[in-house]
Amino acid sequence: LQEEVAECRRCSLSETRTQTVFGTGNKQADWMLIGEAPGQSEDREGKPFVGKAGFLLTEMLRAMGLSRDEVFIANILKCRPPNNRDPKPDEIQSCAEFLQRQIAEINPRIIIAVGRVAAQNLLHTDASIGKLRGGVHRYREIPVVVIYHPAYLLRSPLEKRKAWKDLQMAMKVFRDIGNNRK
Ligand code: URA
Numbered sequence: 001l002q003e004e005v006a007e008c009r010r011c012s013l014s015e016t017r018t019q020t021v022f023g024t025g026n027k028q029a030d031w032m033l034i035g036e037a038p039g040q041s042e043d044r045e046g047k048p049f050v051g052k053a054g055f056l057l058t059e060m061l062r063a064m065g066l067s068r069d070e071v072f073i074a075n076i077l078k079c080r081p082p083n084n085r086d087p088k089p090d091e092i093q094s095c096a097e098f099l100q101r102q103i104a105e106i107n108p109r110i111i112i113a114v115g116r117v118a119a120q121n122l123l124h125t126d127a128s129i130g131k132l133r134g135g136v137h138r139y140r141e142i143p144v145v146v147i148y149h150p151a152y153l154l155r156s157p158l159e160k161r162k163a164w165k166d167l168q169m170a171m172k173v174f175r176d177i178g179n180n181r182k
Pocket of ligand 1: 036038050
């Protein structure tokens with residue numbers, strides 16, 4: 001799958017990317033985090049969430065007692081949109097199958113949707129992030145918790161409190177699932 005992604009020419013982002021960003025981490029992870037799309041640093045390094053927002057996301061994981069190596073981190077889009085503009089519907093559509101297959105392969109116990117774009121596309125809704133956060137949703141059978149994007153939290157640090165509340169809720173959901181699935 002990773003090779004297939006690396007060779008993908010399904011949309012025009014393949015013409016402007018430096019490389020694809022497949023995702024990194026544990027391929028049998030219990031926790032899967034899904035963000036929006038690679039930015040400049042990610043496009044350069046070939047890994048998700050390695051810029052400033054990524055640093056904060058790593059800190060948020062650490063506060064939960066998780067390392068980047070034990071979770072799996074991916075994005076809705078595998079290629080950087082030029083100038084970090086929002087992903088276009090046709091790009092999301094072209095890329096969706098890759099994420100579906102990643103989720104099926106990893107079969108995580110819980111998914112964290114990082115930011116509005118990830119949440120709306122995973123959950124097939126146009127509800128606002130303000131509405132989506134704070135509750136537990138489902139992708140197929142898998143519980144999905146929505147959090148504010150760390151890039152937003154860097155601009156609005158007062159919202160970090162809500163993000164931490166959402167992560168604590170995710171930890172509770174995870175504990176309640178128990179150890180009977182894997
Ligand atoms: N923002 C995202 O949503 N994903 C990344 O990989 C980096 C920044």
